[in-house]
Amino acid sequence: MIDDLSGLWLGRVWLPEARGPAVVTLRGGEVIDITAKGAATVSDICEMDDPAAFVRAAPGRALGDHAEIGSAAVGDLSVRHFLAPCDLQAIKACGVTFARSMVERVIEEKAGGDPARAAQIRIRIGGVIGDSLRNLQAGSDQAMRVKQALIAEGMWSQYLEVGIGPDAEVFSKAQVLSSVGTGAEIGLHPVSTWNNPEPEIVLAVSSSGRIVGATLGNDVNLRDVEGRSALLLSKAKDNNASSAIGPMIRLFDAGYALDDIRRAELALKVEGEDGFVLNGHSSMSQISRDPQELVRQTVGRHHQYPDGFMLYLGTLFAPTEDRDVKGEGFTHKIGDVVTISAPGLGALRNTVRLSTQCAPWTYGVSALMKNLAGRGLI
Structure with a gap:
């Protein structure tokens, strides 16, 4: 899941005993709970003057080995498991950037x-x-x-x-707290018969527009729905479990920065229950707009995000390999396992289901606030 334990990581884990999430980092492969007043959410930390310095020095308690927690059954509220590493941030995405x-x-x-x-x-x-x-x-x-x-x-x-053209496409990919993390099921709207994964870098951006870190994302895409009309973009993009982000945010520090994102090479693997295997990649060096420019077009005097935002940067990957019928290209089948990975950012792994089959999204902002208040964190 995490390929570089020397990195400075920030994420979230479900705590059964708290019936809510913990803000965590990694130290020597162990997951450390650093949740505290003033740092009760990932958004709180990303808004700090120096998130990396805070996470590096934050006191905490060990929750277990990251590989063990990473392999736990996601959605089982009786066990600790990773969640999407963002919480109060808006989920935005850029399209057609390659x-x-x-x-x-x-x-x-x-x-x-x-x-x-x-x-x-x-x-x-x-x-x-x-x-x-x-x-x-x-x-x-x-x-x-x-x-x-x-x-x-x-x-x-x-x-x-x-x-x-001069203006980037920036759209709302998902609702606050609706993204799923690594190990979770990802959802396809049942009306779609032509769809694919989109392996992307996702930036963690503060309310001031400062990029504080990055992670991986799958911007699940319904090609037939959006292809019928661009006015169906929201229907094509924002469905139950259609936004996957993770495994954790790698915070920028002296060892990892935006230039590493500009050079990133993403690998994609789709493994079907029918034995079909699709390999793909996305090279950030071929992006048509610099990540910093995409952030500038997203936030500013024209639009604010008080709790920060996560920004999908788009993908080079566009599958044309035939899966079943010659000339009809690739489309998902239920049960496909999608793994998106990049050196320095780890691997995001999800299983494809219909959005109607995935667990319904029920834990929203009010549930989080009530939980944190009950724990004395806010």
């Missing part, structure tokens, strides 16, 4: 969510675009020339506007 994923979004739209038509459209668009999007900087004069060329060929799309 040229390849932008092309796939255009294909989804042109195909009207029909995977059978997508292969033909993919060939046509490839002939028009070629390598013109390689190393293209969004919002540049060159990007505008490429946009005009695509419009002239009848290939304009709203996805091109956010993919290579």
Whole structure:
């Protein structure tokens, strides 16, 4: 789960004895509960002047080995298990931040969510675009020339506007406290028949817009739903258990910083109960907009997040490998196990179910506040 025990980690664990979450870090492979007044939530710590210094020095008590807690049954409220490492932060996401994923979004739209038509459209668009999007900087004069060329060929799309235009796509991925962590089930809306995982870096950002750390995320995507209409984005993105984040936030310090995120290489593995295996990757070096720029477009005088936010940065991964029917590409099957990993950030592992099969989300902000108050933490 965690691949670098020398890192400075921040996360959350369910405590059966407290009937609520603990804020935790890792020390020598042990999970340490550092929950305290003034540090009762991950959001509290991310808002501090120096979150890394606080976590490094915070007193705490050992809860057990991180591998043991990481392998516990998620959702079993009688055992300690990892939760998503964020709590009061808003869950935001950026879309179409990689040229390849932008092309796939255009294909989804042109195909009207029909995977059978997508292969033909993919060939046509490839002939028009070629390598013109390689190393293209969004919002540049060159990007505008490429946009005009695509419009002239009848290939304009709203996805091109956010993919290579001046304004990034930033949307609300999930509700506060609704994200699931590593080991949990992730949900697909039952109306979808064409969908896929999206392996992404997720930044932890304070209310002032300061990036304090990063983790991994799966922005579960319904290609057919969004492909029918961009106005269905919320239906395609925000469903029960459709946002996975974890395993823990790696706080930025002298040993790990934003430049490590800019160089990050994400690996994806999907293992189906039918024996199907899909491997993919996403290279942050190929992102069209710098992470800092995406944060600037998310928070500022135009929009505030008093408790901070988590920001999915988008993905290079766009699966085109056929799973069952030739020409229809990849789609999930119930029971798929999805593992997203990156050196220095560990691994996020989840099992695919329908959103209607996943445990309903019941532990919201009021439940958390009542629990913390009952424990004398606020």
